[in-house]
Each structure stands twice: as structure tokens, then as C-alpha cells.
Amino acid sequence: MPRREPTIHNPALVVTCPRCGSVPGALCYDTRGSRLPEGRVHRDRAAAHRDRKTA
Template identity: 50%
Template sequence: MARREPTIHRKEYVVPCTGCGSVIGAACYGKNGQRMKGVHDERAELYQEREAKR
């Protein structure tokens, strides 16, 4: 059976995070090392820039 890539539910996850170093598809982590509900501002900006180029 072919291996599927994980589904990315949050659109911002399609770019890596420069704020905490999370890779594509992974959640952002805050200063206390806990998983964030949202994403870092830098990551959201990278995603918006990526979409604007399309």
C-alpha cells in the first residue's frame, strides 16, 4: 500500500516556522515548550507571502 503524507489541517502549517523551528506540517511550540493552539506571527506572514506570490 502506498504511504500517504499527513493531512495539513491548518493552512499556515504548509510553511516551516522560523519562530520555533517547527517543520512543515508540525505545530508551533511556545517558550514553555508546549504546543501552541495557533501559529507564530512569522509563520503566518510567510504563509501569506507564499499565497500572494501565486
């Protein structure tokens, strides 16, 4: 069975979070180290996704 990359449903998860340091594909974490609710990302990460340069 071939392996494939996981599907990312939130486009902002493509970039690294400048606030909490979550890597691309991982959910953001709050100040206590708990994951944010499913599908939620920091505003800084959403802005970084909007402002990124496309190739």
C-alpha cells in the same frame, strides 16, 4: 494498505516557522517548549505563508 501523507488542515503549516523553528507539518511551540493549542500558529509563520512565492 497504501500510506499517504497526513492531511494539513491549517495552510500555514506548509512552511517552517521562523519564530520557533517548527518544521513543515508540525505545530508551533511556545517559549516553554509546549505545543500551542490545536490549529494555532505564530503570526510570523502565518505571514511567511502569505508572503511565500508560489511555483
